[in-house]
Amino acid sequence: MNGMDRREFLAVSAGAAAVLSLQHLGCTTPAPSRTPARGPFAGEPYGDWRDIYGKKWSWDKIVRGTHLMADCIAACAWDLYVRDGVVVREEQNTLYPQTNPDLPDFNPRGCQKGACYSDHMYAPSRIKYPLKRVGPRGSGKWQRISWDEALSEIADKIIDTVNQYGSECVVYDHGTTQIDMGPDTAGGFRVFALMGSTIIDSWAGVGDLPMGVIQTLGLYNMDGTSDDWFNSDYIIAWVGNPAYTRIPEFHFITEARYKGAKVVHISPDLNASAMHADLWVNPRVGTDAALGLGIAHVIVSERLYKEDVIKEQTDLPFLVRSDTGRFLREADVVEGGEETGYYMWDARRQRLAPAPGVEGNPASLGEKPNALDVARSLGAHHFRSIRLRGLDPAIEGRHTVKLKDGSSVEVRPVLELLKERLATYAPERVRAITGVHPDTIRQLAREIAAAKSAMIFMSWGACKHYHSDLFQRAALLVLALTGQFGKPGAGMRVGAWWTIHGFEILSYDVAHLLPPLLRPSLELMAGAPSTVRPTARLMDDMMKVLTRQYSLHTPLIPWLYTHGGLDRTAGRAAYGDPAFPRSVESCAKESMEKDWMPVYPRPGKDPKVFIFSGVNPLRRWPTPSRIREVLWPKLDLIVSINPRMSSSGLQADLVLPAAGWYEKTGIKFTMSYVPYVIAGDQAVAPLYESRREWDIGALLAKRIQERARARGVKPHQDPLGNTHDLNKVYDRFTKKGEMREGEADKAMDYILGHSKSVRGVKWSELRREGATRIKHTGGYMLLNHICGDYEEGKAVYPLQWNRVNKEPYPTMTARQQFYIDHPWYLEAGEALPTHKEPPEAGGKYPLRLTGGHTRWSIHSIQRDQRHMLRLQRGQPAVYMNADDARRRGLRDGDHARLYNDVGSFIAAVKVSPSVQPGQVVCYHAWEPYQFKGRSGNQEVVASPFKALHLAGEYGHLYYRAYYAAPSHTPRGPTLEVEKVATS
Amino acid sequence: MTTSTQEVEAVPDVSVPPPEPGSPPATRSRVYKLLALGLEFPDPDFFEEIQQGGYERALGDALAALPFVLPAEALPAAGALRTDAALDYQAFESEFIRLFEVGSGGGGPPCPLYAGEYGGGRLKTMEEALRFYDFFGLRLSDAEGRELPDHATVQLEFLHFLAYREGAPAADGPDPVSLQRAEADFLERQAARWLPLLAKRVASQETLPFFKSLVRLAADFARADLHYVKSLLATGGVK
Numbered sequence A: 001m002n003g004m005d006r007r008e009f010l011a012v013s014a015g016a017a018a019v020l021s022l023q024h025l026g027c028t029t030p031a032p033s034r035t036p037a038r039g040p041f042a043g044e045p046y047g048d049w050r051d052i053y054g055k056k057w058s059w060d061k062i063v064r065g066t067h068l069m070a071d072c073i074a075a076c077a078w079d080l081y082v083r084d085g086v087v088v089r090e091e092q093n094t095l096y097p098q099t100n101p102d103l104p105d106f107n108p109r110g111c112q113k114g115a116c117y118s119d120h121m122y123a124p125s126r127i128k129y130p131l132k133r134v135g136p137r138g139s140g141k142w143q144r145i146s147w148d149e150a151l152s153e154i155a156d157k158i159i160d161t162v163n164q165y166g167s168e169c170v171v172y173d174h175g176t177t178q179i180d181m182g183p184d185t186a187g188g189f190r191v192f193a194l195m196g197s198t199i200i201d202s203w204a205g206v207g208d209l210p211m212g213v214i215q216t217l218g219l220y221n222m223d224g225t226s227d228d229w230f231n232s233d234y235i236i237a238w239v240g241n242p243a244y245t246r247i248p249e250f251h252f253i254t255e256a257r258y259k260g261a262k263v264v265h266i267s268p269d270l271n272a273s274a275m276h277a278d279l280w281v282n283p284r285v286g287t288d289a290a291l292g293l294g295i296a297h298v299i300v301s302e303r304l305y306k307e308d309v310i311k312e313q314t315d316l317p318f319l320v321r322s323d324t325g326r327f328l329r330e331a332d333v334v335e336g337g338e339e340t341g342y343y344m345w346d347a348r349r350q351r352l353a354p355a356p357g358v359e360g361n362p363a364s365l366g367e368k369p370n371a372l373d374v375a376r377s378l379g380a381h382h383f384r385s386i387r388l389r390g391l392d393p394a395i396e397g398r399h400t401v402k403l404k405d406g407s408s409v410e411v412r413p414v415l416e417l418l419k420e421r422l423a424t425y426a427p428e429r430v431r432a433i434t435g436v437h438p439d440t441i442r443q444l445a446r447e448i449a450a451a452k453s454a455m456i457f458m459s460w461g462a463c464k465h466y467h468s469d470l471f472q473r474a475a476l477l478v479l480a481l482t483g484q485f486g487k488p489g490a491g492m493r494v495g496a497w498w499t500i501h502g503f504e505i506l507s508y509d510v511a512h513l514l515p516p517l518l519r520p521s522l523e524l525m526a527g528a529p530s531t532v533r534p535t536a537r538l539m540d541d542m543m544k545v546l547t548r549q550y551s552l553h554t555p556l557i558p559w560l561y562t563h564g565g566l567d568r569t570a571g572r573a574a575y576g577d578p579a580f581p582r583s584v585e586s587c588a589k590e591s592m593e594k595d596w597m598p599v600y601p602r603p604g605k606d607p608k609v610f611i612f613s614g615v616n617p618l619r620r621w622p623t624p625s626r627i628r629e630v631l632w633p634k635l636d637l638i639v640s641i642n643p644r645m646s647s648s649g650l651q652a653d654l655v656l657p658a659a660g661w662y663e664k665t666g667i668k669f670t671m672s673y674v675p676y677v678i679a680g681d682q683a684v685a686p687l688y689e690s691r692r693e694w695d696i697g698a699l700l701a702k703r704i705q706e707r708a709r710a711r712g713v714k715p716h717q718d719p720l721g722n723t724h725d726l727n728k729v730y731d732r733f734t735k736k737g738e739m740r741e742g743e744a745d746k747a748m749d750y751i752l753g754h755s756k757s758v759r760g761v762k763w764s765e766l767r768r769e770g771a772t773r774i775k776h777t778g779g780y781m782l783l784n785h786i787c788g789d790y791e792e793g794k795a796v797y798p799l800q801w802n803r804v805n806k807e808p809y810p811t812m813t814a815r816q817q818f819y820i821d822h823p824w825y826l827e828a829g830e831a832l833p834t835h836k837e838p839p840e841a842g843g844k845y846p847l848r849l850t851g852g853h854t855r856w857s858i859h860s861i862q863r864d865q866r867h868m869l870r871l872q873r874g875q876p877a878v879y880m881n882a883d884d885a886r887r888r889g890l891r892d893g894d895h896a897r898l899y900n901d902v903g904s905f906i907a908a909v910k911v912s913p914s915v916q917p918g919q920v921v922c923y924h925a926w927e928p929y930q931f932k933g934r935s936g937n938q939e940v941v942a943s944p945f946k947a948l949h950l951a952g953e954y955g956h957l958y959y960r961a962y963y964a965a966p967s968h969t970p971r972g973p974t975l976e977v978e979k980v981a982t983s
Numbered sequence B: 001m002t003t004s005t006q007e008v009e010a011v012p013d014v015s016v017p018p019p020e021p022g023s024p025p026a027t028r029s030r031v032y033k034l035l036a037l038g039l040e041f042p043d044p045d046f047f048e049e050i051q052q053g054g055y056e057r058a059l060g061d062a063l064a065a066l067p068f069v070l071p072a073e074a075l076p077a078a079g080a081l082r083t084d085a086a087l088d089y090q091a092f093e094s095e096f097i098r099l100f101e102v103g104s105g106g107g108g109p110p111c112p113l114y115a116g117e118y119g120g121g122r123l124k125t126m127e128e129a130l131r132f133y134d135f136f137g138l139r140l141s142d143a144e145g146r147e148l149p150d151h152a153t154v155q156l157e158f159l160h161f162l163a164y165r166e167g168a169p170a171a172d173g174p175d176p177v178s179l180q181r182a183e184a185d186f187l188e189r190q191a192a193r194w195l196p197l198l199a200k201r202v203a204s205q206e207t208l209p210f211f212k213s214l215v216r217l218a219a220d221f222a223r224a225d226l227h228y229v230k231s232l233l234a235t236g237g238v239k
């Protein structure tokens, strides 16, 4: 304040010399002239306010930006207009050149949230400085503290916890809301991975894990570029709403339709995407598997299937024993035979033939492999192929084979069993389940089979029902039977990422824990040329080793089951599958005892420190009030790192302000829809005292290291036996000083330099240009299961390696696997795809709650953004069918209590003929604080999960980070609705 | 693409001779600054000043010297601008955070100190404020933790600056009428428009009398000052 503090200013008496004291404002012009270029101080008089608008279209600078850490499943380049350190507007740019005249280009990209992020970044919910709770949790009483105090408090608590309870009792959750591929996301993971902390894996925890796709294909992050949708002549959006959730990509569907493609939409409600379709099919909620099986029934009974494709690409020719229901194995037939050798029936020679290319169990590397194991495995996998090489496997019939003990057993190809199953899904019966007319089912089957390229857009919303896996298996069956995959414009599309390998290794830096010779082979595998490209299975093996043996990834739902009270609802028999004789409890016990599902801290030990960045657990997790009741009291310290105050931040002990998206540099989520890596330059300095997450991670590591040294802390072991040293955590974080706090751009160059997808690009160029065309898909990795190659000017489509190159799928049978002979699946009647009614999770109530991603926010980010609220009801609302509403005396705009045995919430009612009878739709991500009594729509979500998903060590069914695990199931709980007075 | 920005000098031009002590511009300028100080995040030293009555006295003295009379209901009751002796700094700070900075229920504080939160569009309001500052040779300071252009403290500081320069007899300085016109426009379009809305919100809160009185005073003063400046301009400006 010009050398004068507040007290001094007060001390100047009113009659004394006047003092000009400016704290917030400074001169525009440098000394010594101090003469502004314009305005009254430059002799230009001020007439009225219009004078200040003289140079309206001028800025200090225009910066290439994007919405860096938004989990919006897109990447769009924007220009940001900056005036005096304030972003005053943003504008889509058009920097994607057309590279193929036969395909539409990507211009322009954007959405309405991105277009008003500048308003959101300045919202008063921004946190200005570190806050420490001074009242009870949730009381809203805060004290401002310095970064120094906050970091010291966290560092000391972490050290105490590691010393007293073990490093796994420090738990870090990055969730999925605020995530990108730049140093800020990596920085968070990095510091906690280096300490041996528990890292929450929220993929299935969000309910985004397509377990049925994993069960069938052994992979799931498969998609291509969205211009490949234009190559399709039959597009089905099934349990998805791309008009809401894929806004920058949606035009490719419309353009394909202009070109003649038929667009079909399958959803219970007439949503915003359905209105753009040629055919809308509306099955009853939760009956999509039956519809899929009805379509498959028609395909099989009318012999519309592609025999050559299913013989080669699926397990439908694999032989199954009629006595046990299990695959016929080499171990059954040959003394000393493999458990993972399977058979087909050679139709020409009328004898058993081993199935070629089988992958078996994912244990080829062993638990802690060395370089030799990797090399051996690389060689072994590399030459595997599912090519039949003259073998003509029978897909029908019964055969008798002799077992090694001399007895005989009847075996049948999977297709025979499937036919029996499908016989129960004749269109007329399916109508009784789904409400869909048999003619429509037949029409769908015939049109899909006849299409040149049919694709199914399946969103992550299609993973959030209890039996979502059965639906996905049925849908994949339809595509497999008709050969609609592994070619341009075809296949199931789930979403995929270009691999940014540098990001992954910066995030989970376990190199120092690995045997020395293994370190270079890791790098080699990621960057290897395609001639020696490791197979999907080998990469899966590697990822399993790295994320199960060298880091403490813990799938959220089993973690909440163990530590967060989820057992109280998910464990209720009434909310589970009556057809499965085992209880969730017994399966969970077995799964954890056998370490199929790792949970840290192990049952019996409590988590003590919980730090979450960006994620909003008390908005998203099931039944937040129970989380507060069960988990919260176990935690000695809860820290929220976030640009804004979320519902979860309100219940934390410390809240650290993170910089917003335009206030830092970074690399946007690299979704494969767009063949560019989009980057954001920093437009303005972090607001207030906020800091970017990279710096927060570095500073935290630094403080922990300082405090550990001062306190004489010894190295510690995590529960896996890996040794970590808090005395060196900052040195490791910074790679011995290579990239410290304030040096995120060096980390950026590290990321780019280690990523084949952007080979040769420097950060200095990328920040200037805002985007770079990818050079390569980056290879099969945690988030990339495209299994296809990138060629400049061509659209990318998934499963090319398998269909065209005949590479094995990373499943147990190396094929699209529709038969799972795990004992639990057999007991549950789910060895083959089937339909099951969703459980009454919530109790016996007549309505079911569904939902979807909202159009007007990115999860809870911008859920309270004023412009977005104006485009909808402006408050939490549910959509109800007119008859259902009338029966309950509800009129549009009334408020209602939605309740079941688990909880309740109050919301406004929007009466809509687009909603099915029996269905109540609540688009997601309202903040609990937006509801009356802070009780949000997750309060009625019991979230039972399928015990089957706890199974492990069966071929491709095992847990590793971001892979097979039980899911959060927020869609489909039962409930009732009653009118309440609006106050 | 990045184009270079104008160089910013953090220290404003204070080298001009000050206005005559006790003159109307000097007094008005001082009141604006004192109001801005009251709405800054409180530190323990300043809290002590408030508690011991130093702040109330300083404001009272300045208000008494104004060239116009504030309506009686605008003047804070005696003792309203000091805090209860039993109140400690932490409670005061925590209430400031609840009321103006964070809130306790999510979605931001109940009474944000940003003009753009009270109508007119946030970005438009901020941009207009920046244009006013820029026209008078000012930019936001680059200091860490800098405020946004529509924050009450920044806007009050700008008015403090305009009034100060209005009364500063610099030979080569701007025409004081220009400054008075700007004061009137800035008050009308910004400060005097929204501070009353802020005061209304604060009045509806259960909070310390200090905050209620201070915000009410800021709103009433801004309105009264606007009236005063306009009356001067109606007769050609400058008095």
Ligand code: SF4
Pocket (backbone or CB within 6 Å): A066, A067, A070, A072, A073, A074, A075, A076, A109, A110, A111, A112, A113, A114, A115, A247, A248, A858
């Ligand atoms: S929020 Fe996502 S989809 Fe929207 S404009 Fe930004 S990057 Fe694109």
